[in-house]
Amino acid sequence: MPNYVTSVGMEVHAELSTKSKMFCRCQVAFGGEPNTRTCPVCLALPGSLPVPNREAIEMVIKTALALNCKIGGTKEESIFHRKNYFYPDIPKGFQTTQYGEENPFGYHGYLEIPTPDGGTKRIGIRRIHLEEDTGKLMHLPSGGSGIDYNRAGxxxxxxVTDFPPDIHNGEEAKEYLSQLRQILMYLGVCDGKMEEGSLRCEPNISIAPEGSKELGVKSELKNLNSFRSVQMGIAFESRRQEAALENGETLLQETRGWNEQKESSFAMRIKEAENDYRYFPCPDLVPMSFTPEYIEELRANLPELPLAKFQRYTQEYGLSAYDANLLISEREWAYWFEEAIEKGGEPKAICNWMNSDFAKMLNEEGITSRQSKITPDHLVELVKLIEDGTISGKIAKTIFAKAYETGDMPKKLVEASGATQISDTGAIKAQVQAVLDANPDVVAKYKGGNMGVKGFLVGQIMKATQGRANPGIVQQLLDELLSS
Ligand SMILES: [Zn+2]
Structure with missing residues (x-):
């Protein structure tokens, strides 16, 4: 029985976050009353002509640049093709797309994914192109079927990843998809909602004996709507194919669906050959080429991408990989952090508050940082109050919770509550002495060698001062008085 190697090619479809559709001015949105966002162009009524959406083309070029691609097709121009097939969800009888290796908007790029050993692995990208989405078939409760063309266009x-594939298991596929999704969201070109279908992934999976130069017969998986299903689906397919080969069966090139509940795949249809589609250049749309100045302008305006942010946060700010990953997980969250740093916040302290108390409160309420009453100014002020010894870390937690609730600035809340930290050595010394006098038995234990009881004494002093005594001074005075 040979050892098999799995190879995974990834096709990812991302609905672009444009305001209007690809070739008409109908609004792009999710859901809504069926067939309310349609017009003669996206319904393909006779005589209607498409006008390309410039913003959509720019979004694809930006993505291609972010994924290290060359731009504009190998023949230095990009064209649209017609992919002909008849199915009720495409009103035109063809899908406008970009076919072949010569003319996508982006080609020959790569994406780097982190590996378990702390390094990175380069996943080659073969092409990035633009097409239009189909409508949706709906199975009605009455038993009939309807079509919603709101999504059409x-x-x-x-x-599409490179061939032969660089991805060899479900974990790598999941990592690739998660990195890609994050980049698309940072670029603002896709909302990344897999559950709403705005980001869809169709991996093709094949296995071949180790050392074999040829890839095996591949199957393509559909209906994967989470990272987990991508990872599990690929693992399932490798096992299924291996078992089939070991049983002497012949594998078919087919499209298979994923059943989330049963965690298994099922045959849908035998894959059509590509030439069934009779591609040809769309006579309604002119070829497009881009000047180097235009490309360079787009490149210069790309935002800093997640991986670069991660490296900057860990190297420049000394944050742990864990903390940096939490901060970059969403663009808005990373920007919030950076705004606080710009306003003079200490990075490690800001990060700790964000990833603990703040994140917890936002999660509980199910809102984002910008929807809350806490601004970067609040956190910067709070951290400064702790740094300069005005309040203790413990009191800061209460102040933060109040600021979260009311939106009041921490300084104002501290003044109103009188909760400033006591750093007056004389005042604290009196409290320490009072606690020692009240607990002679504990003091005796300490002097008898039981150092552990010191924590109890500290607790009593903090309690007596409502947590306001400066902990450093308490420790120092306690040591002094106990050893006298
Ligand atoms: Zn339309």
Whole structure:
């Protein structure tokens, strides 16, 4: 029985976050009353002509640049093709897309994914092109079927990995998809909602004996709507194919669906050959080429991407990989952090508050940082109050909770509560002495060698001062008085 190697090619479809559709001015949105966002162009009525959406093209080029691609097709121009097939969800009888290796908007790029040993692995990207989404078939409760064309004509970007594939298991596929999703969201070109279908992934999976130069017969998986299903689906397919080969069966090139509940795949249809689609250049749309100045302008305006942020946060700010990953998980969250740093916040302290108390409160309420009453100014002020010894870390937690609730600035809340930290050595010394006098038995234990009881004494002093005594001074005075 040979050892098998799995190879995974990834096709990712991302609905672009444009305001209008690819070739008409109908609004792009999710859901809504069926067939309310349609017009003669996206319904393909006779005589209607498409006008390309410039913003959609720019979004694809930006993505291609962020994924280290060359731009504009190998023949230095990009064209649209017609992919002909008849199915009720495409009103035109063809899908407008970009076919072949010569003319996608982006080609020959790569994406780096982190590996378990702390390094990175480069996943080659073969092409990135633009097409339009289909409508949706709906199975009605009455038993009939209906078609909703609201989605028809939504700009759809397709990102295809290299051949032969660089991805060899479900974990790598999941990592690739999660990195890609994060980049698309940072670029603001896709909302990344897998559950709403705005980001869809169709991996093709094959296995071959180790050392074999040829890839095995592949199957393509559909209906994967989470990272977990991508990872599990690929693992399932490798096992299924291996078992089939070991049983002497012949594998078919087929499209298979994923059943989330049963955690298994099922045959849907035998894959059509590509030439069934009779591709040809769309006579309604002119070829496009881009000047180097235009490309360079787009490149210069790309935002800092998650991986670069991660490296900057860990190297420049000394944050742990865990903390940095939490901060970059969403663009808005990373920007919030950076705004606080710009306003003079100490990075490690700001990060700790964000990833603990703040994140917890936001999660409980199910809102984002910008929807809350806490601004970067609040946190910067709070951290400064702790740093300069005005309040203790413990009191800061209460102040933060109040600021979260009311939106009041921490300084104002501290003044109103009188909760400033006591750093007056004389005042604290009196409290320490009072606690020692009240607990002679504990003091005796300490002097008898039981150092552990010191924690109890500290607790009593903090209690007597409502947690306001400066902990450093308490420790120092306690040591002094106990050893006298
Ligand atoms: Zn329309």
């Amino acid at each position: 939504t700009p759809l970007m397709e990102i």
